Amino acid sequence: MISNKRTGDIPGTVIFDGNRAIQGYALNKMCFSFNSGENREAYLRDEESYCKKFNLTEQQREALKHRNVLELLEAGGNIYYLAKWAGIFGINVQQMGAQQRGVTEEQFKEMLVRAGGD
Amino acid sequence: MAQIIGGVATSHIPAIGKAIARGCQNDPSWKAFFDGYKPVHAWLDEVRPDVAVVLYNDHGLNFFLDKMPTFAVGAAPQYINADEGWGLPVSAPYPGDPHFSWHLIDSLVNDEFDITMCQEMLVDHAFTVPMSLLWPKSGSRPVTTIPVAINTVQFPLPSPSRCHKLGKAIGRAIESYDEDLRVVVVATGGLSHQLDGTRAGFINKKFDLMCLQRIVSDPEALAQYSARDLVRDAGAQGVELLMWFAMRGAMTGKVTERHHSYHVPISNTAAAVMVLENQTHWSDKWLDQSLIHQV
Numbered sequence: 206m207i208s209n210k211r212t213g214d215i216p217g218t219v220i221f222d223g224n225r226a227i228q229g230y231a232l233n234k235m236c237f238s239f240n241s242g243e244n245r246e247a248y249l250r251d252e253e254s255y256c257k258k259f260n261l262t263e264q265q266r267e268a269l270k271h272r273n274v275l276e277l278l279e280a281g282g283n284i285y286y287l288a289k290w291a292g293i294f295g296i297n298v299q300q301m302g303a304q305q306r307g308v309t310e311e312q313f314k315e316m317l318v319r320a321g322g323d
Numbered sequence: 324m325a326q327i328i329g330g331v332a333t334s335h336i337p338a339i340g341k342a343i344a345r346g347c348q349n350d351p352s353w354k355a356f357f358d359g360y361k362p363v364h365a366w367l368d369e370v371r372p373d374v375a376v377v378l379y380n381d382h383g384l385n386f387f388l389d390k391m392p393t394f395a396v397g398a399a400p401q402y403i404n405a406d407e408g409w410g411l412p413v414s415a416p417y418p419g420d421p422h423f424s425w426h427l428i429d430s431l432v433n434d435e436f437d438i439t440m441c442q443e444m445l446v447d448h449a450f451t452v453p454m455s456l457l458w459p460k461s462g463s464r465p466v467t468t469i470p471v472a473i474n475t476v477q478f479p480l481p482s483p484s485r486c487h488k489l490g491k492a493i494g495r496a497i498e499s500y501d502e503d504l505r506v507v508v509v510a511t512g513g514l515s516h517q518l519d520g521t522r523a524g525f526i527n528k529k530f531d532l533m534c535l536q537r538i539v540s541d542p543e544a545l546a547q548y549s550a551r552d553l554v555r556d557a558g559a560q561g562v563e564l565l566m567w568f569a570m571r572g573a574m575t576g577k578v579t580e581r582h583h584s585y586h587v588p589i590s591n592t593a594a595a596v597m598v599l600e601n602q603t604h605w606s607d608k609w610l611d612q613s614l615i616h617q618v
Contacts, residue, residue, distance in 0.1 A: 215522075215551070215554060215555050216521075216522065217520045217521035217522030217523075217525075218517065218519075218520045218522050218554060218555075218558075218559050219519050219520050219559060220478055220551070220554065220559075221476065221477060221478055222478040222479070223478070226388055226477060230388060233387075233388055234387070234388070234389075236383075237383055237387045237388075239408045240383070240384060240405065240406055240407060240408050241406070242406060245408065274519070275520075275521070278519055278520065283383075283388070283476065283477075284518045284519035284559070284560075285382045285383045285476055286383050287519075288382075288408070288409060288518070289383065289407065289408035289409060291409070292407075292408045292409025292410060293408075297409075297590075298518050298590060298591050299590060299591060301518065301519075301523070302518065302523035302524045302591055305519065305520060305521055305523045306521060306523055306524060307521075313524055316524055317524055317526065317587070317588035317591060318587075318588065320524075320526035320527075320528060320587055320588065320593070321526070321528065321586075321587025321588060321593070
């Protein structure tokens with residue numbers, strides 16, 4: 206995990222700083238391309254060829270294969286662009302949240318409702 | 324002269340846009356949330372703005388990491404929405420006011436806010452969802468718009484204090500525009516939420532309620548928080564409070580809170596809406612009141 210040298214660590218939280226910008230540029234650039242429906246379809250048709258166009262690192266390609274958000278963040282992904290990638294598979298932000306927390310979607314939603322009652 | 328009639332701050336969660344598209348406003352799970360906008364509609368009907376200056380954050384529709392402005396001002400004849408990749412229906416374009424935009428740009432740069440100027444600017448859900456919430460009649464465009472984008476994607480982010488000062492400069496710019504226009508300043512985003520990391524789903528109701536109070540009563544003190552403090556206390560995306568600071572800065576006169584509502588959760592987010600009325604010496608109400616006091 207790269208540290209947030211300039212901003213200090215907040216547990217469980219990504220500060221998307223310059224280090225991450227450097228590390229994640231290729232991955233984020235690919236995810237940004239998914240604003241286009243044509244590109245989303247091309248990715249679904251042939252993920253590997255699509256990734257090749259963006260010079261992703263091995264770590265980034267593996268994280269994509271695993272459909273694992275925490276791994277993608279660790280590989281320099283920015284959540285706003287990753288959300289476009291997740292949209293290709295119909296994964297919404299609550300499902301992404303549940304995956305990162307290691308809980309079911311229902312448990313994640315219950316946790317959110319509880320936060321309103323505190 | 325143009326007159327700032329007030330400010331509205333509202334969440335811009337994509338799920339709201341989806342609920343509107345599906346016509347779910349009266350469903351049991353949504354009704355309480357949408358009812359929170361009825362007082363906003365009543366206020367807008369009362370004050371009848373001509374122009375909305377919309378302070379929002381782009382989520383990777385118009386701006387990418389290749390060129391990321393801290394502050395960007397739209398100067399387009401219209402603002403186009405487009406596919407963001409995860410299924411929100413695309414809205415019809417929103418009319419701009421390029422001459423007003425260029426006045427705003429001239430004034431801000433003269434005031435040492437060296438913003439990015441955009442004659443084309445795609446606007447994402449952070450612009451379109453609030454427009455649909457404030458003016459829900461489908462496809463209606465009762466106001467012209469000037470979008471102002473604030474970077475919340477790439478650190479370093481501008482500080483709350485800097486955003487508050489930007490808002491003050493926007494206020495000065497609006498009030499020095501030589502057209503009789505009624506302007507509402509809209510801030511979009513927040514309140515507490517976090518989409519990424521093992522703290523995903525973080526909501527901080529106590530902090531939100533404190534912010535809802537102090538953004539009205541003591542914004543200067545609240546603006547002493549750093550952007551990192553906001554991430555810590557409001558969550559990674561709760562940093563969207565930056566737009567609320569800017570809106571509050573643009574309220575140049577006597578500020579009265581007309582409404583707020585708070586609703587947890589909408590999707591992963593603590594949702595809120597707030598209406599601030601801004602009474603200046605130009606304002607009819609202000610004049611009426613001072614007459615009453617003299618009597």
